[in-house]
Amino acid sequence: MKSGRFFLATALALAMAGQAAEQDEPQGSVVRVRAAIQPYDQFRPWQKKAPYGLNGTGVVLPGGKVLVTAALVANRTEVGLEKPGSAEKCGAEVEAIDYEANLAVLQPERAEFLKGFRGLALGPALRAGDMAEVWQLERNGELLRNQAEILTVGVGRYPNDEAGFLQYGVRVSLPKRDDSYTLPLIRQGQLVGMVMMYDRDSQEGTAIPGPMIERFLEDAADGKYDGFPTLGVSWTPLRDPNLREEVQAPKGGGILVTRVNPRGTAGRAGLKEGDVILSVGGMKLDEDGNYRDSLYGPTAIGNLVRVRPTVGSKARFLISRDGKEMELTGTYDRRARDEVAIPTLSFDAQPRYLVAGGLVFQQLTGAYLQEWGDKWTERAPQRLVELFSFQQEKRADPEKKVVFLSQVLPAAINLGYQQYSGLVLEKLNGKEIHSLAELGAVLDETKEGNLVFEFMDDPGRLVLDAAEVKQRQEEIGKAYGISELRRL
Amino acid sequence: MLGCGQDGQLREAKKNTVMVEVTSQVWDYRMPWNPGTVSSGRGAGFIVAGKKIITNAHVVSGARNITVQREADPRRYSAKVKHVAHDCDLAMLEVEDETFFKGTSHLDLGGIPELESVVSVYGFPIGGDRLSVTRGVVSRIDYNAYTHSGRESHLAIQIDAAINPGNSGGPVMQSDKVVGVAFQGFRGDVAQNVGYMIPTPVIRRFLKDVEDGKYDHYVDIAVRWMPLENPAMRKYLNRPNDGRGVVVTDVFSEGSSDGYLQKGDVLLSIDGHAIESDGSVRLEGKPVQLEEIVERKFAGEEVRLEVWREGKAETVQVPLKPADMFSMYEVLYEPPPRYVLYGGLVFQPLTANLMAVMAGGADLRLKQKYTMFATDQMYRETPEPVILSAVLPDSSNVYLRGLAGQIVREINGKKIQTLTDVGPALAANGERTVIRFEGDARPAVLKREEVDRSTPRIMAQYGISEVSRTEVGERRLAKGSFEKGDEK
Numbered sequence: 001m002k003s004g005r006f007f008l009a010t011a012l013a014l015a016m017a018g019q020a021a022e023q024d025e026p027q028g029s030v031v032r033v034r035a036a037i038q039p040y041d042q043f044r045p046w047q048k049k050a051p052y053g054l055n056g057t058g059v060v061l062p063g064g065k066v067l068v069t070a071a072l073v074a075n076r077t078e079v080g081l082e083k084p085g086s087a088e089k090c091g092a093e094v095e096a097i098d099y100e101a102n103l104a105v106l107q108p109e110r111a112e113f114l115k116g117f118r119g120l121a122l123g124p125a126l127r128a129g130d131m132a133e134v135w136q137l138e139r140n141g142e143l144l145r146n147q148a149e150i151l152t153v154g155v156g157r158y159p160n161d162e163a164g165f166l167q168y169g170v171r172v173s174l175p176k177r178d179d180s181y182t183l184p185l186i187r188q189g190q191l192v193g194m195v196m197m198y199d200r201d202s203q204e205g206t207a208i209p210g211p212m213i214e215r216f217l218e219d220a221a222d223g224k225y226d227g228f229p230t231l232g233v234s235w236t237p238l239r240d241p242n243l244r245e246e247v248q249a250p251k252g253g254g255i256l257v258t259r260v261n262p263r264g265t266a267g268r269a270g271l272k273e274g275d276v277i278l279s280v281g282g283m284k285l286d287e288d289g290n291y292r293d294s295l296y297g298p299t300a301i302g303n304l305v306r307v308r309p310t311v312g313s314k315a316r317f318l319i320s321r322d323g324k325e326m327e328l329t330g331t332y333d334r335r336a337r338d339e340v341a342i343p344t345l346s347f348d349a350q351p352r353y354l355v356a357g358g359l360v361f362q363q364l365t366g367a368y369l370q371e372w373g374d375k376w377t378e379r380a381p382q383r384l385v386e387l388f389s390f391q392q393e394k395r396a397d398p399e400k401k402v403v404f405l406s407q408v409l410p411a412a413i414n415l416g417y418q419q420y421s422g423l424v425l426e427k428l429n430g431k432e433i434h435s436l437a438e439l440g441a442v443l444d445e446t447k448e449g450n451l452v453f454e455f456m457d458d459p460g461r462l463v464l465d466a467a468e469v470k471q472r473q474e475e476i477g478k479a480y481g482i483s484e485l486r487r488l
Numbered sequence: 489m490l491g492c493g494q495d496g497q498l499r500e501a502k503k504n505t506v507m508v509e510v511t512s513q514v515w516d517y518r519m520p521w522n523p524g525t526v527s528s529g530r531g532a533g534f535i536v537a538g539k540k541i542i543t544n545a546h547v548v549s550g551a552r553n554i555t556v557q558r559e560a561d562p563r564r565y566s567a568k569v570k571h572v573a574h575d576c577d578l579a580m581l582e583v584e585d586e587t588f589f590k591g592t593s594h595l596d597l598g599g600i601p602e603l604e605s606v607v608s609v610y611g612f613p614i615g616g617d618r619l620s621v622t623r624g625v626v627s628r629i630d631y632n633a634y635t636h637s638g639r640e641s642h643l644a645i646q647i648d649a650a651i652n653p654g655n656s657g658g659p660v661m662q663s664d665k666v667v668g669v670a671f672q673g674f675r676g677d678v679a680q681n682v683g684y685m686i687p688t689p690v691i692r693r694f695l696k697d698v699e700d701g702k703y704d705h706y707v708d709i710a711v712r713w714m715p716l717e718n719p720a721m722r723k724y725l726n727r728p729n730d731g732r733g734v735v736v737t738d739v740f741s742e743g744s745s746d747g748y749l750q751k752g753d754v755l756l757s758i759d760g761h762a763i764e765s766d767g768s769v770r771l772e773g774k775p776v777q778l779e780e781i782v783e784r785k786f787a788g789e790e791v792r793l794e795v796w797r798e799g800k801a802e803t804v805q806v807p808l809k810p811a812d813m814f815s816m817y818e819v820l821y822e823p824p825p826r827y828v829l830y831g832g833l834v835f836q837p838l839t840a841n842l843m844a845v846m847a848g849g850a851d852l853r854l855k856q857k858y859t860m861f862a863t864d865q866m867y868r869e870t871p872e873p874v875i876l877s878a879v880l881p882d883s884s885n886v887y888l889r890g891l892a893g894q895i896v897r898e899i900n901g902k903k904i905q906t907l908t909d910v911g912p913a914l915a916a917n918g919e920r921t922v923i924r925f926e927g928d929a930r931p932a933v934l935k936r937e938e939v940d941r942s943t944p945r946i947m948a949q950y951g952i953s954e955v956s957r958t959e960v961g962e963r964r965l966a967k968g969s970f971e972k973g974d975e976k
Binding site for chain 1: 765922929
């Protein structure tokens with residue numbers, strides 16, 4: 001009897017959900033988004049990899065634009081919108097995209113395409129325990145709606161952001177559909193989040209919360225997207241009383257700064273390694289780096305310094321240095337992320353390269369290293385892994401890009417050099433090289449004589465004849481089917 | 489004819505091949521204070537002139553008890569290791585009781601057998617207790633990794649007879665001479681019936697080395713070189729296109745060639761043997777790598793190099809010594825692990841053994857320290873990096889557990905360059921001990937008073953009888969000036 005009652009209760013809940021559906025007119029609020037994806041081949045930077053398609057469910061916004069996750073349209077060649085239940089299609093442009101926050105806004109090529117759709121407004125922030133729905137589109141255009149429970153609200157990793165943003169942990173049972181790459185989270189006819197990861201075994205996933213979407217859309221509204229700011233510090237909790245005593249932390253709360261990027265928000269405000277951050281913008285931090293959020297309770301500092309403030313807004317820190325409290329002020333920005341020698345993310349962009357005498361030079365990026373697979377830290381050339389992973393220690397100057405010999409395309413001219421790869425180039429003919437453009441310039445101005453390439457590691461030096469390199473370029477390009485021998 | 493020879497060979501082999509039974513103990517680098525686990529194994533050996541027994545180093549590594557037994561005598565005799573050479577996997581045993589040698593003669597060493605010639609392998613492999621004989625054909629003579637040491641490569645002979653546990657250390661014979669010592673099979677499933685033996689030049693070198701009563705390590709010229717095949721490179725170095733010479737690309741500081749050779753030197757000949765542009769020389773009519781000339785020499789001997797430097801030919805005499813900068817990569821067998829215990833914090837020097845037990849627990853910084861230690865010549869600054877290898881849980885160190893695996897940079901303001909620096913640095917005066925690590929990890933801060941109280945408790949709890957073990961006989965560090973224990 002007990003199980004019978006349980007069944008009845010479930011059926012009742014479903015009936016109610018169905019009722020709500022009619023009121024929401026959901027068909028007029030979502031579109032199918034089809035993206036044609038073709039990433040660049042980092043190991044053969046002159047070509048692209050095999051194309052494939054990704055489909056998702058986009059949310060129509062009140063202004064006649066469409067919201068999707070950035071992951072759906074990364075490395076796209078084309079994005080199209082499709083009305084559910086009809087074959088009517090329309091191309092779309094990406095208007096603003098943020099790979100860290102994993103969000104993108106699409107603008108339909110024809111404004112009238114979304115005429116008659118009802119844009120979904122953003123709903124309030126959710127708390128743990130709240131219920132919502134995940135919407136999926138069936139092949140025939142019918143809407144599939146599944147109850148989702150918000151399990152957790154906290155700062156966690158995003159697919160392309162290690163430091164993390166606020167996210168919802170959700171429990172929901174989602175059937176496999178081909179439009180499931182990105183799915184909206186809806187509550188009472190309002191958009192409250194976007195599901196970005198889902199594990200079919202545990203039936204749990206993570207969603208980008210409404211407040212993140214709100215910040216993203218506000219930023220994108222003026223046509224110039226600034227992105228989420230970053231503090232540019234490494235820190236450690238200050239629970240250990242011995243450590244507190246050593247760094248002369250005042251009683252209660254605060255975190256210890258273990259590294260400061262001088263270009264970042266905190267660095268330019270004057271924060272130093274060894275400082276204890278007591279509060280940010282008037283919000284007190286506890287020993288683990290949590291502030292008390294009015295809505296979520298104790299929440300990690302990440303939300304306080306990356307989501308709440310905008311780029312250009314005022315940053316205020318109360319710190320303790322050598323036991324003395326002081327206030328430091330500055331401006332929130334993203335330089336610690338953007339002004340780096342080796343970028344972490346490089347979607348959509350063709351890798352830079354230069355081929356000379358069969359020697360292939362590339363500019364180091366996180367994307368290149370990732371091409372080595374999950375175990376890239378073990379498999380990629382160790383010097384490149386080191387420069388990227390310990391960039392602040394090894395390559396702090398953002399102007400000094402890392403140019404490296406990625407491979408040698410065997411040809412008579414490079415006989416004896418064909419075993420070398422993964423070598424960081426330091427100089428060409430005595431001139432320091434800090435970008436492929438600089439390398440190209442020195443190559444262009446050297447019409448004859450030797451080209452002496454100097455590398456950071458063994459064998460240290462390789463020599464080619466300048467005139468012969470020029471003479472053989474076309475031949476090597478032809479032999480390997482490379483139409484453009486440089487892209488700086 | 490062959491039959492006759494075989495009979496003689498079998499008679500001599502039966503008389504002089506011995507079964508070696510060993511009980512050994514392997515140190516546990518996770519708990520370096522423990523005496524380690526006891527295991528037993530069986531190998532083979534053979535009697536050479538002077539009433540000595542030759543076997544593999546790996547048969548007798550970490551031996552606590554060794555017995556030897558002959559086919560003709562059921563008694564087991566106690567044996568001791570006289571010399572062990574882990575770098576070439578050879579050992580010499582002594583038997584005190586003269587009666588063991590009654591009825592034995594000895595086996596003589598032959599030369600390098602011809603390719604495709606037949607050899608016989610004697611030993612006591614799994615599958616029975618009596619002497620076994622297997623025949624095989626010599627299929628390859630080449631440099632090969634000696635897996636026992638973890639880093640060495642020497643000349644080895646591949647035969648098509650399987651070498652199984654219990655064959656190790658046994659003689660491989662052709663007519664009435666020993667032409668090799670069976671020592672390793674092929675790792676993995678890809679090849680079957682492949683065995684390797686240590687050829688007589690390596691055995692002879694070992695026997696000659698120990699004549700003075702002490703085994704010295706193999707010597708190395710400690711340079712890196714590249715083939716000189718590229719015409720532009722040859723022109724740049726002012727070398728005619730005569731197919732001769734290799735160019736020195738790196739000289740290891742503290743190595744044999746430090747102060748004798750320079751980057752950019754072209755090596756033209758070694759001890760009168762002309763060096764080809766691929767690095768080979770002719771030795772006894774056969775092409776071998778130029779290192780083979782050095783391999784056959786001993787510490788303190790010299791090698792004569794004809795060098796092309798700055799447009800002139802010069803002769804350079806390089807006195808040879810072991811390449812101690814690579815000693816970190818040698819698996820340690822006999823010496824007990826060294827450590828220092830402090831308030832539950834265990835400090836150990838970075839060794840191959842430690843890395844083997846840390847494997848998954850080692851972070852990128854530690855892995856890179858290990859892999860790039862020699863090539864980046866880090867030993868010049870820090871001859872022996874010290875690792876906080878473990879934090880033994882205790883109420884006094886709850887906040888420090890996450891620091892296990894960090895590389896110690898300084899203790900109480902003193903730089904840590906070897907394990908022997910740790911004790912004195914910890915003894916510095918002050919209320920607190922501050923341990924700083926490489927990178928941006930937080931420091932470990934301990935109250936001296938608390939450590940004094942917790943240490944006896946931790947030692948009792950974890951069964952540790954000694955608070956440290958830092959002196960264990962000779963250690964080979966790349967910097968000669970650093971502390972050595974008493975040499976034995």
